[in-house]
Amino acid sequence: MAEELKDIVLKYVTKEYLEDDSEPLTYDSPLISGGIVDSFSMVSLKRFLENRYQIAIPDEDASPEAFDSVNKIAALVERFVAKKG
């Protein structure tokens, strides 16, 4: 699931948040600290993940650090998907 998940998140972030002329993203590109996704936009990214994977990510887990790269987001989502069983 890991690679597929990362791919889905990467494509979504690229489509929704990246400006046209920006450098292509990698799994490690800094999303929050790099200014690609701001704290308000993070809410819609979180909503996408919750809808797509039918999970609920509590606010205390949705920190800027946890959303700072596709790799980190994938790890967070996997954790909540596993919890769901």
Add this chain to the structure above:
Amino acid sequence: MTNMRTYEEERKDFNWGISEKELGYQPGSDINIAAYCSDRICAQGKGDKLALIWEGHAGEVKKYTFNDMRLLTNSFAQYLVNLGLKPGERVCLFMDKVPELYFGFQAILKMGGIAQPLFSAFGSESLITRLADAGTAAVITQKKHVAKVRVLLNDVPTLRHIIVVDDDGLKPLREKEVALHMEKEPRVENFPIYPAKAETPSVLHYTSGTTGKPKGAQHVHYSLIAQYITSKYVLDLKEDDIYWCTADPGWVTGTSYGIIAPFALGVTQCVLDAGFSAEAWYRWIEKRKVTMWYSAPTAIRSLMKAGDEIIKKFDLSSLRHLASVGEPLNSEAVVWSQKVFGRPFYDTYWQTETGSIVIGNYPDMEVRPGSMGKPFPGITGTVLDPVKNEPYPTHGKIGLVALKFDWPSRMRTYWNNEEAFQKKFRNGWYITGDRSKLDADGYFWFTGRDDDIINTAGHLVSPFEVESALLEHPAVAESAVVSKPDPINLEVVKAFVALKPGFTASQDLDLEIMNFIRKKLSPLAMPQEIEFVPSLPKTRSGKIMRRLLHAKEWGEDLGDTSTLEND
């Protein structure tokens, strides 16, 4: 030893002439802000002092002395003149917090233009509204944002130039686009700085209006007088400070106190062009040995949320004074700051329209956590009875925050909208749009807005602007937008949406509408919650009762519902 004497002493004999004298300004003479920011400091023999330390998110660092800044702003200004831009024309800055933003702002002022900074996260519709209203002649931007500017060429016929500051030549520039590489431009030693007088327009900052149309608060060069002295007295800025203002110059704090005030004082400031994270911010303070930190309640509450443990990893002992602006600073944040930093955040209150701090907590005055503080010594403020339009004779009553409109940095009008400007006054008082009460000692205590405008993370969002944009989504029949409480951002945008026949509420549609608004207006305006409803509460005459929805969100009394239409 603070710059300001006790509040009572300053209040007794303060006058703006103190600031004029310190700046060497004679009434009637030239007062171009940009000249005060670099040329004057260089003329004082401080040209080699660091003016700006900038770091990007990838760790790249740039440092500029006041003389570098003088020469670069000269070159930049010459470039704008060579393009054919004229004094009085509006030049928009639409960029992240890169050095070109800080120097471009000053360059526009140097050549006599009116700087129009806009937040780089704005969507195309927000841009069009503001540029079309201002009749903007040029936009200075980065390649990552240029696509948002390209699409509005037909809507802003006055736009002649799109200046791209980081073009790498990989993609051809399009119609009206030109590349500027600030640091590669020939240095101009002597630029004929525009002889701006006190009332010459300088900056145009747009703010959300109650009718949906944003209003351009027009400021003048004389604003410097108030920005200089308030930063000296309230922020206690001193010559050897390392100052960090976390605001983006797309908003008024980022220009008044992120460009004009610190540079005019000859203070070194540092800028971190990166998204928020508690660790990155604390590391920045430690690395740059920040002494004065001016931030916002939302950021402070986000730091609180990150916990106290992380703070122990960093040496933050350089900090000597902290201040906050943008929205009310809750008492818990003040108490927390005292506990973890050993000093409180001093709350300050002002607006886009006021141009500088008008009410605040001062270094030598007792801080009452949760209070806005007291009017700045040169400013008369009160709480007005909204019925009689007179100050309440006794303290403790909630009313309108009102000011005598006579300080140097006040806006002079709303661009193209003198009517809206005149509506800001009642019985000779300027009405801020905020409500508060006074305590027995003259401290102001914020209680809320007096209109429907939403203050989210210190930024004002018009519900009408969001509702108009929502109607452009194919699924939306009608909507009502209100604020809802939020522990970090004070309040956030919530939309009640009734769908057109044939559309069904779903998680996907919810997200689609959120993203629609985010891209069209801005992330700040994006509803963080959408509630799909079969219909909206209306009066018998068909007007949506937003008040009712607002009261429901805030757990307030619904008030008079006798005019509510029955189903």
